[in-house]
Amino acid sequence: MxxxxxxxxxxxxxxxxxxxxxxxxAPVKDDADRREATVSGxxxxxxxxxxVLTVTVVRIVYV
Structure with a gap:
């Protein structure tokens, strides 16, 4: 990057x-705690x- x-x-x-x-x-499927966003493309x-006040990133797609 x-x-x-x-x-x-x-x-x-x-x-x-x-x-x-x-x-x-936006929520992924019907789960409000699983989210997807576009950040800087x-x-x-x-x-x-x-x-536990935690945000865990499970996938980042940068092409």
Missing amino acids: PQALRVSFDAGMRRLASGPYGYGS VVVRYYISAA
Whole structure:
């Protein structure tokens, strides 16, 4: 990933982590805690565990 994109992506991921149900994300299938968002042109799929205040990224697709 080029450095400029990485800087933009990291900033977008910080915003997403601060509000994981927002930032243009959408639920995957019918599970509100499994989410997908596009951050700086990169597709990110993640899972939210509110009980332990954790966001786990399970897939990042950058082409």
